[in-house]
Amino acid sequence: MSYASYRVMTRMLWPIAVSVAALRTVTGSREWGERVGRTPRTAAGSVWLHAASVGEVAAVTPLARALAVRGPGVFLTVVTPTGRAVAARSLADLTVSFAPLDFVTAVRRTLRSVGPRALLLTETELWPNTIYESAAAGLPVGVVNGRLSEKSLRRYTMIGSPLKGVVSRLSFAACRSETDASHFRELGLAQSRVTVVGDRKFDKLAAPLNDRERAGLRSSLGIPADAPVVVFGSVRPKEESEVAAAAAAVVDGFPGSRVVIAPRHLERVEHVVRALAVRGVESTLRSARDGAGAGRATVVDTTGELARLYAVGSVAFVGGTLAPYGGHDPLEPAAQGVPVVVGRHTETCRDSALRLLSAGAAVEVAEDGELAGELIRFLSDANARGEAGANALKAVAAGRGATARTVGFLESIGVLDGASG
Secondary structure, three states: OOHHHHHHHHHHHHHHHHHHHHHHHHOOOOHHHHHOOOOOOOOOOOEEEEOOOHHHHHHHHHHHHHHHOOOOOEEEEEOOHHHHHHHHHHOOOOEEEEOOOOOHHHHHHHHHHHOOOEEEEEOOOOOHHHHHHHHHOOOOEEEEEEOOOHHHHHHHHOOOOOOOOOHHHOOEEEEOOHHHHHHHHHOOOOHHHEEEOOOHHHOOOOOOOOHHHHHHHHHHOOOOOOOOEEEEEEEOHHHHHHHHHHHHHHHHHOOOOEEEEEEOOHHHHHHHHHHHHHOOOOEEEHHHOOOOOOOOEEEOOOOOOHHHHHHHOOEEEEOOOOOOOOOOOOHHHHHOOOOEEEOOOOHHHHHHHHHHHHOOOEEEOOOOOHHHHHHHHHHHOHHHHHHHHHHHHHHHHHHOOHHHHHHHHHHHOOOOOOOOO
16 A cells, blocks of 8 residues: 555544544543544643553653653653553653554644654654654654664565655664664665664663662562572463473572562462472462561562562573563563573564673573573582673673663754753
8 A cells, every 4th residue: 555545545534533532532531532633731842752552661761751851841652551551650740642543634633732843753663644744844753762674674665555655754763773774774764864872771771789779679588698599580381380390400409599480470370389389399479578488489479570589689580481482571680780591482582682692691591401400500600600690781781871872863963952051
């Protein structure tokens, strides 16, 4: 479908969108009002920053805060209800709204209401009418934390793509990697308007806990200060049996050792408890810990604290990688200076995994039964453990700074004013 056809189609569908919005508004929902361009009040001249869902909101949060301190404001739009809820909590001082649907009238309403100075789209959130209308209104329109795969590049440039005639209206791209940058240049962006800033996911990683904080966290888990600890994070159902076996091998092989196991989803807590019990490992729920629990294993039944819990580990396993789930973020334990073990299924976090593997901060286990052996090797070798932990901190530190580089780039091309005193 060409852009001209896409534009005609969305114009024809607009009355349906308005009708749905009217019905939803009657029921008290403001979501559809925002989706058809009835935006919340915001400061004139704000930067319009668009993210899609929870992951993009988390990645863009450091940039949103950096832009906000420069004034006059940030207008953050999202696509999903969960993304909006997370943004409203983590960026409560900003104006947060559902993004307008990619209809000409909805986009024009938003532009008139907000009067933004620029539109920053995150990653691959490229919407034809939104880009076209914003550029036609004179806004600089570009991509931040930009990523563009070879497959997406072919799709965007093929004859009949609604984006083929629109991507030329992008005026800049701040990209995660040189590969992404080269793909944006192939779309027609000028060399001077494309740069590599790195991935902002490093900037959202927590700083390493200090010794006092680590000691307090260990105490809250009932873990002695000198006990070896393995943290198993984001464990998925098909991994539970092997994780439980590895946990049993650790507690059997190292007197005084402890394991902390965090299933990816809370409904799996009881399954993990049973899997440990079958192997003779007594466990205690995190919510029941008062610093004096009896079990050698703690099963995490709370939310939102795994990134911190990694800090108590001597070594960490990151789940979703033993079975074909695609993997979860291995940077969180690395940011705490903890050596990382992953399986071979890291498709959705491959860049992060490769960074840690090449830095000597992580190891990959390729076959069933290898997990326990790798964990025990780390626990048995203080030098290897210390070296990998130091490499992890260096790898994360080297990745930080994408937010500052993005802001500097936006200043250099005139999208933002120079830094204020």
